[in-house]
Amino acid sequence: MRVLIIIAALLVIAVFIRLMVVFKDKIAFFSTGLENQFKFGEVSTLWRLAKHCDLEDPMALYVSVPALNRCISDVITKSRHNGTENSFKIQNFLSKLYKFRTRIALVADGKRGLESTKSLQKDQRLRIILPGKGVFFSRILNSGHEMVISLPRQDNIIKYRGEEWVNQDIHVYFWRKGDAGYVFDTTVVKSGIFLGQEALFIRNSSELLRTQKRQSIRCECKIYAQMFMIKTATPDFNAVDDDGGFKCLLEDISEDGALIRIGGKGRNNVQIKLQFTLDEVFIMMFGVIRSVEYNAAMNQSRLHFECTHIEPAMKNAVLSFVYNVIPQEQKEMHEALAGTEEDMKEAGDTEETLNQNLPEGMEVPVFDPNQSEDDILKEIQ
Secondary structure, three states: OHHHHHHHHHHHHHHHHHHHHHOHHHHHHHHHHHHOOOOHHHHHHHHHHHHHOOOOOHHHHHOOHHHHHHHHHHHHHHHHHHOOOOOHHHHHHHHHHHHHHHHHHHHHOOOOOOOOHHHOOOOOEEEEEEOOOEEEEEEEEEEOOEEEEEOOEEOOEOOOOHHHHOOOEEEEEEEOOOOOEEEEEEEEEEEEEEOOEEEEEEEOOOOOEEOOOOOOOOEEEEEEEEEEEOOOOOOOOOOOOOOOOEEEEEEEEEOOEEEEEEEOOOOOOOEEEEEEEEOOEEEEEEEEEEEEEEEOOOOEEEEEEEEEEOOHHHHHHHHHHHHHHOOHHHHHHHHHHHHHHHHHHHOOOOHHHHOOOOOOOOOOOOOOOOOOHHHHHHHHO
16 A cells, blocks of 8 residues: 555656646746736736747747737737737737837836846856956856856866855856846855756845947057048058058057047048057058047047958957957956857847837737737637
């Protein structure tokens, strides 16, 4: 008898585990929705919508305006095809979706944003700065009272053992799929083994900041150069000029521009070429003066120059100079941001999709809170 009870218990456990595996995506979807103060009926509506639209990642509906736009467009397209677009049911269903979109847009534009790292999902990619040691790659293994992450690697190599991370203050960068990049500061609490993997346990945080799009690194400098006016629509990128240039001073430089000081009053939107030597490498940069700061008392101008063409070898020489001048902290931040941009592309997100226009027909909602979604979904199918 006791054996039968044990067997029955094991069968129940096995069935439970099987159900958890089969419905894990749905469970995670509903849990996330309820944690974000959506009502159960609202979560149910979003789940049906995601499945109806064959959305690869239903979780994107909580964070991605483009994902919700796509689903709304799908509803509108199918209802137009079926001639039901202006029906009472379809309009009221769209009204609910518009309300969801407004809530999600508040997250996307930073008015609410990600409130805590506790809501981050397993396998979220992380870029971790250990000050003075560089940028490391890791993934979330579990998130609960503390966040459990894989032992960070640098260039795919484990350079520091788990105990060497304990009590270290770190900066964590990540790209949240369908949303944005974030950064938070935290502390490594302990190291250990989690599900057979070496892991670090770090404190969760509710102090998250959105990261700005990575910009090119600029560094201050004092480099004398020659500036030449470009007088043709198709300049020769290989030609070196000897005559007709103006002496100028570069006060900062990056791979895609420079701050130039000249005598006299400069002008906007003038195409120019810069020639100078940087660590014994001859450099030519072609581009446009985007703005001018004129000091009448000194009769001098500072030109904000945008580089539109530079040969790869010359660009590398500029980057080498910049990286040897800027502080280590700035190098690490730039590398971490570059990593999160790679993660953004890996997630299938782009600036273009995140900023796409709203689908047609989203300006005239009529809301009826008692409307059932089941009949509507059947109707548009």
